[in-house]
Structure formats: C-alpha cells, structure tokens
Amino acid sequence: MSEQSLSGDRDPEGERVTRTSGPGRLLVAVYAVFAVAATARALYQILTKFDDAPTAYLLSAFAAAVYVVATVALSRSGAASWRIALTAVVVEMVGVLVVGTITVTDVVDFPADTVWSDYGRGYGFVPLVLPVFGLLWLRRTKARP
Template structure:
C-alpha cells in the first residue's frame, strides 16, 4: 500500500513572506494602475494597461501561492512565468524604445521604479515552487515523501 503525501504547502514557512510580498505588489500595482487609468489614461494607455495586467498577475500569484494545492501550484507557476516573461520583455522594450513608454509601468526598465523587485520576485517565486514541489516527489521506493 502506498501512502500519498501532497507536496509541501507553498504558503507556509518562508512562503508566507512570498505571499505577503506578492500581496503588497498586487495592491501597489493595482492602486497605481487604477489611479492612472482613471485620471490620465489618455497620456500613456499602453503603459497603464500593462500596469493593470501586472496587478492582475500579482493577484493571481498571491492567491495561488497562498492556497498551495496541486491546481493552485500550476496556476502559480503560470503566473510567475508570465510575470517573468513580462518583466523581461517589457523591461527590454522600454529601454530599447523609451518613446513607446511615456510613463513607467511596473515592469518597465525591469521594475526600476520598484527597486527591481518585479525582476527578482518571479525568480524567487518559481524557485520556491520548485523547492516545495520537489519535497513531495516520489522517493526511491515509489511512495511520495514530504519534507519535514
């Protein structure tokens, strides 16, 4: 008989700090995008919509990391991957063609306006998901183990 133990929860231990940082970024990016869209949308619509997209990705990552189930883990991996791709693509594009970004987004210049945390956060998130996922993988005898 094989005992099945789920992978370590993503929202426990150091994962709580990760969830908190994602939550703060969701709130910060969402509030900033909301004000910019409501007050100055005509000035830089693409930049402000990208900030709103970043906020939505942060909300999704926050919830998925906090829940930590199998489906939530997959959603968190997707959210962190989209976030990393976004910050790399938008960061590069905003530096290569600054005229296209008359105002900064969360991801422009690799998150320079946020202390480069948007560049580091998805890497940390993906590393945490990998680490907690590995602790629940099958052991040598074919049963799943969990890290203690």
C-alpha cells in the same frame, strides 16, 4: 488565509510543506504588497489619465492582475493552485524581461511607467528577482502524488 496557516503552525515537526509556511511566508507577503501596489497604481492611472498613454496603463492593469493571481494562487494549497501560480509567475517573468528590455532600449516609445519599466527599477528591482524566487519556491513545494 489564516485557518490554513494556523493549522500549519501546530505541526511541531514542520514537515508539512505548505506554500505559505517557511520562505513562502515572506514570498506571499512580497507578492501581496506588489499586488496591492500595482492594482492601486493601475486604477489611478486608468481613472485619472487613461487617454495619456492607454497602452502603458493597460499594461499596468495587466501586471496588477498577474500579481493578484500569483498572490492568491501561491497562498492556496492544491495542485490546481500550483499550476495557476506557475503560469502567473512565468508570465510575470516574461513580462518584466520584455517590458524591461523595451523600456531600457527605447525601441518602442513608452510614454508612461509601469511596475515592470526598466526592469522594475522604481521598485528597487524587486519585480526582476521576485519571479526567480517564485519559481524556486514552486519547485520546492510541488505537490507529491
């Protein structure tokens, strides 16, 4: 990851729009923290008490995978990575909205917490706003042919 960013720094004009420069620097950092946090949480849940709430813990693992894919795809250049990042961020947004709504309204009994429960309240609602910034950033860094 560093080679890319270091070469980007040498550009005095800042003309190069790479996905990890400018605001993308912060965005990828936030995604990375969520990727690590969600992965660790899912691993812990699945390894120590999977039988308590298999659905919720599998959902935790799914959310973790989405964050990992989004982080990696956002930090790489190229049109293919852009599309993968877009897919991951859209899935993330749908995930947080659906899981958030289900947990807030209690239509389905959800016995355990995930990153997306109550729209990510346990994480300062960052999971709710993150995909919005992700989409805005992807729109701005769309590769020009």
